[in-house]
Amino acid sequence: MENFRKVRTSEEESPLPFPDLPPDVVEMKVKEGSKIRNLMNFAMAQMELKGSRQIVFSGCGRAVTKTITCVEIMKRKLGGLHQVTKVRYKTLLEVWENQDPLPGGQAQNLTVHKNVPSICILLSRDPLDPNQTGYQPPEPQHGPGTQLGEAGEDASSSSTKGLKRPLPPPREELLTKKLQVQVPDGPRGSGTTDRRPDHHH
DSSP, rough: OEEEEEEEEEOOOOOSSOOOOOTEEEEEEEETTTTTHHHHHHHHHIIISSOSSSSEEEEEEGGGGHHHHHHHHHHHHOSSSSEEEEEEEEEEEEEESSSSSSTTTTEEEEEEEEEEEEEEEEEEEOOOTTTTTTTTOOOSSSSHHHHHHHHHHHHHHHHHHHHHHSHHHHHHHEEEEEHHHHHHHHHHHHHHHHHHHHHHO
């Protein structure tokens, strides 16, 4: 396989696994290389400026953890969101091209079908059916806020302690350097004065 290079990856398009979604629902497709800040800016604009009631985050393979991170940030920022999580498998089609075809032979392409885990998470301002699998009710509002404040204070105090600690060693180093500079001067100075009387004799 070392002569093969991945040319493209395509995802099987599949309908979202949620019943009764509005046709214009925004689906945030999270990719492995997506920047969370960009995703969140867009998603927050949909929910706050455009007034969307529901939004779907989806990602597969290595993007699954990033998808979950986006959802957690969204829930913390907006609060009161109902959530339904669906996990399924998606088929990815990877096309690999032979970089080193046989002389006179044709360039061969390989198509690899990969099954990867995929996650779809629906967030909704409106109540959802609590009996469907994967449903999570909104988190209580006061909980996350207070924890964040405490964590923030701890982080700031520990970082200032951390800054104060490394300061003493450089001062000690400076003192020893000064001493080293003074020590060689001593014998050299006394040596020259001792030698002078010898010359006079």
